[in-house]
Amino acid sequence: MGRYIGPACRLCRREGMKLFLKGTRCYMSKCAIDKERNPPGQHGARRRKLSDYGEQLRAKQRLRRMYGMQEEQFRVFFEKALKQRGVTGERLLQMLELRLDTVVWRLGFAVSQRAARQMVLHGHIEVNGRKVDIPSYQLRPGCVVQVRGREHSRQLAQASLDQVASVRKSDEVVPWLSLNRDELKGEVLHVPSREEIQPVVNEQQVVELYSK
Numbered sequence: 001m002g003r004y005i006g007p008a009c010r011l012c013r014r015e016g017m018k019l020f021l022k023g024t025r026c027y028m029s030k031c032a033i034d035k036e037r038n039p040p041g042q043h044g045a046r047r048r049k050l051s052d053y054g055e056q057l058r059a060k061q062r063l064r065r066m067y068g069m070q071e072e073q074f075r076v077f078f079e080k081a082l083k084q085r086g087v088t089g090e091r092l093l094q095m096l097e098l099r100l101d102t103v104v105w106r107l108g109f110a111v112s113q114r115a116a117r118q119m120v121l122h123g124h125i126e127v128n129g130r131k132v133d134i135p136s137y138q139l140r141p142g143c144v145v146q147v148r149g150r151e152h153s154r155q156l157a158q159a160s161l162d163q164v165a166s167v168r169k170s171d172e173v174v175p176w177l178s179l180n181r182d183e184l185k186g187e188v189l190h191v192p193s194r195e196e197i198q199p200v201v202n203e204q205q206v207v208e209l210y211s212k
Contacts, residue, residue: 056209089203101135147184
């Protein structure tokens with residue numbers, strides 16, 4: 001199954017929450033969730049009580065779509081988290097947050113996860129001074145993420161920073177990252193704790209789903 005190329009807002013409507021797939025549009029009055037539009041489909045207006053399995057499936061789908069991942073790739077991340085020490089759900093979220101495309105998005109160099117993935121794939125990003133074009137590349141504390149010195153790369157990142165600044169209530173990035181706006185450079189300060197991770201999903205439901 002190929003990647004989803006349909007309307008991004010349709011996914012938010014299906015999950016009943018903002019997945020922030022459209023960048024700055026998600027903060028505007030045009031947002032389908034703010035307009036309280038029904039889920040897509042002929043029977044979208046019908047409200048059904050979900051079973052336990054249904055709740056677990058929706059939690060997994062929300063998390064997977066929020067990070068723009070295929071089912072197979074998402075399952076691989078879960079299997080890696082399962083083998084690590086600590087709480088599996090929390091380790092999964094930490095691994096997802098430490099993906100290179102997620103960090104590029106969190107720093108504001110791209111307006112959405114999808115745009116960040118494209119930016120990495122097109123070779124606009126360096127990690128510790130070396131070009132990296134793998135969106136799923138796992139970062140560690142101390143890694144420095146910087147926009148390459150090419151004029152086009154810097155223009156893209158600066159335009160994104162300006163757009164993000166126009167809708168954010170604060171210029172600060174997430175607490176586990178630092179940002180130097182003048183040099184278009186950021187650093188991973190530490191592995192984010194659960195309280196520092198933004199996804200408003202119950203990751204334990206994802207663990208229960210894959211543990212069946």
